[in-house]
Amino acid sequence: MVKGPGLYSDIGKKARDLLYKDYQSDHKFTVTTYTSNGVALTSTGIRKGDLFLADVSTKLTKKNITTEIKVDTNSNVFTTVTVDEPAPGLKAILSFILPDQTSGKVELQYLHEYAGISTSIGLTATPVVNFSGVVGTNLVALGTDVGFDTATGNFTKVNAGLSFTNADLVAALALNNKGDSLTASYYHTVSPLTNTAVGAELTHSFSSNENTLTIGTSHALDPLTSVKARVNNYGRANALIQHEWRPKSLFTISGEVDTRAIEKSAKIGLALALKP
Numbered sequence: 001m002v003k004g005p006g007l008y009s010d011i012g013k014k015a016r017d018l019l020y021k022d023y024q025s026d027h028k029f030t031v032t033t034y035t036s037n038g039v040a041l042t043s044t045g046i047r048k049g050d051l052f053l054a055d056v057s058t059k060l061t062k063k064n065i066t067t068e069i070k071v072d073t074n075s076n077v078f079t080t081v082t083v084d085e086p087a088p089g090l091k092a093i094l095s096f097i098l099p100d101q102t103s104g105k106v107e108l109q110y111l112h113e114y115a116g117i118s119t120s121i122g123l124t125a126t127p128v129v130n131f132s133g134v135v136g137t138n139l140v141a142l143g144t145d146v147g148f149d150t151a152t153g154n155f156t157k158v159n160a161g162l163s164f165t166n167a168d169l170v171a172a173l174a175l176n177n178k179g180d181s182l183t184a185s186y187y188h189t190v191s192p193l194t195n196t197a198v199g200a201e202l203t204h205s206f207s208s209n210e211n212t213l214t215i216g217t218s219h220a221l222d223p224l225t226s227v228k229a230r231v232n233n234y235g236r237a238n239a240l241i242q243h244e245w246r247p248k249s250l251f252t253i254s255g256e257v258d259t260r261a262i263e264k265s266a267k268i269g270l271a272l273a274l275k276p
Contacts, residue, residue, distance in 0.1 A: 005141035007109065007116045008132035011161040012172035015185035018199040019216045019230050023238050023254050024269040032275045076100070096123070116143075126151035139165055168192075181205045195220040235260035240269075248275035 027047040034040055040059040045052065057070035057078075064085055070078040077098040084091055089111045097103035104123030110116070116134040121127050127150055134143030141163045147156035161174040168189040175182055183203045190196040200215040216230030229239040240254035252271040258264055 003138050004113045005116050005134045005136040007118050008134050008143040008145045011163045012185045014170045014187040015199040025267040028271040030273040180207050
């Protein structure tokens, strides 16, 4: 495994995972089984209010090639083929959705000790081309993320980011939305023994002159149970508890309250993931 700056998507990821990962207000149920030849079959059901969504996916890995196929309730077929390290540090990904004939995309990722590059192009006559690159080390990294629509000749996205990492702290600064918003994030490991961490994210929108501040924390009650909480400057408070009741099988319950409208009902989300 190459130790380097990683990909552009890794900038600020520690804080994003702490503040947003596993929180939900829906009810989600996932079951994964494995066949005798190693094929993984996963069934997922999500209830969003009165709407129920479901999908079934299969995943097969043979040598360095992984094929994933997913079918959802709208009869869409999502296919992803990943070739891991056809050359040192390189990963190739082919994805498409049927019956959407314009959804095909090829992506190449390359990780080096001092750089990380990801580029993708749509498989159409006038594709959207995306490029992101990061230079630096596993301590300091500077990167950019650009998207260009060849059909219109316009940039779909222009982002830039900077990150700093040491043993217990990760800080990141990102300029997004073609320069319209600036996001600063911070992640700090307080106690590795209990997986206790704190984090914060501050986003300023130049067009609306609005600020959004979110702070959060996580803590392991025991080796199998963890809790998280977050709150933002708009008064929305969230908390969750996650328990691994058997290896790789997780039960998560999360809730959200609007502290500025406490008379409203709290939103409760449940997630159950079963793996053999």
